[in-house]
Amino acid sequence: MxxxxxxxxxxxxxxxxxxxxxxxxxxxxxxxxxxxxxxGGYYTIQTFAPIAVNAVQRDDQGRLYVQPTPEFTEALKAAPDAWFIAQDQQGHHVTYGNVPQVYASLVGGLASIPYGDLRGREKTDGLAAAVRQHSGPAGRLTIMAHGEVDTLTWxxxxxxxxxxxxxxxxxxxxxxxxxxxxxxxxLAGVERTAREAREISASRRGIRLTETAVPVEIVPLVTAVNEALDRLDEGHERQRRFIAAAAHELRTPIAILKVKIDAADESTSRSLAVEVARLATLAEQLLDLHRLDDDGHKETINLARLAKRVAADLAPLLIQSGRTVAVAVEPHAPVLGETGAIERVISNLVLNAAEHGGRHVIVRVQDTCIEVEDDGPGIPASERERVFEPFQRLRPRQTGAGLGLNLVKQVIDRHGGHVTILDAPDGGALIRIELPPHPGVTSKVNTLAEG
Structure with a gap:
């Protein structure tokens, strides 16, 4: 990576x-x-002056004299021709070494020259000197010293x-x-833009990244992302309008066809009722895709009552095709959600169970869970994730559009629930839906019938 x-x-x-x-x-x-x-010329290295001051002592009469220190002795090895003149504020002075004649007149008058640098023409002429004021054992002294010399470049x-x-x-x-x-x-604005980008999803469109909060150099990138989001929203809106229009256009001829088939006397014509019902289901599923993008009104749902109503609506169709549906109600609790969406979820699961080989379908309600069980061939474990994808069929020649389970998963995800496919005790498939409990209900509501 x-x-x-x-x-x-x-x-x-x-x-x-x-x-x-x-x-x-x-x-x-x-x-x-x-x-x-x-x-041009040579300068004396200034480190010699403080060393020389530390070698100057004062006797009992206040006179100055030189008492070489180890450091002073070491400095003389590098500059054997070193010399200095030291003077205090009272005019006492002391000299060491061979003071050049041109500087002899300064002995006793250094107090008026607190600072200075003098160069020598040659390295060995002894004329390079530095005048400084330093404090030592004899007090504060003005010292004119010549030690080791070097050129200005160094x-x-x-x-x-x-x-x-x-x-x-x-x-x-x-x-x-x-x-x-x-x-x-x-880059604080970039972090804010990143947080805004994380909030964008299929269900939360229309959000745009703030361009004024980011540096000028990053504005073109943010602008390009916003333009891309505009294009995606436009394409999504066109797709929604197409699905809604197609579903509505399908519902009318299907309804007319269903009425004509129900009124027919021939058994062959009446046998087409199942196929017409399948077309009606497909139209409703397309409408469900359209409805998923709209946040519906959420209300308290009694799952047992809703499951019974769905089973009652589907029973004539299933009985006509040689199948049965039953509802088993156990202690359950209310949930918060969109009644129409949850109703379509149960309907899709029942029809899916009937269409895929189940002769007997059981809808079980327990706590905040709904289980739809059938006695068909079941769903292999390797296919249980794939069947939730849109337009996926378990078998190539199977009837249906492959939208039912995909719609179920999308609706339950929007409700904060979870869908699981298990093996039924009798070998068929068992699809379990777990919904979060109603936030306003603190204790379980036990009902065996209408709740």
């Missing part, structure tokens, strides 16, 4: 890499400018790295913390 791309890489990691490259290029360019702007490169590293770390930290928050807020 291909890994789905994430916005984390293009919105966080890539900008971070480009920021780093931009910083490196900018500081490298700045370094080159500083090097070219420099007039100093600038070091300074560039010292400056670049914390800036890059701060930039990386801000990018890693702030960018996900910014991205999440920017």
């Amino acid at each position: 291909a890994r789905r791309p994430s916005l984390k890489w293009p919105l966080i990691i890539k900008p971070l890499i480009f920021h780093l490259l931009a910083l490196l290029i900018a500081f490298f360019a700045l370094l080159m400018v500083l090097v070219r702007a420099d007039s 100093m600038m490169a070091l300074a560039a790295h010292v400056i670049t590293l914390p800036i890059f770390l701060m930039l990386a930290l801000v990018t890693l913390i702030v960018t996900p928050i910014i991205v999440k807020r920017a």
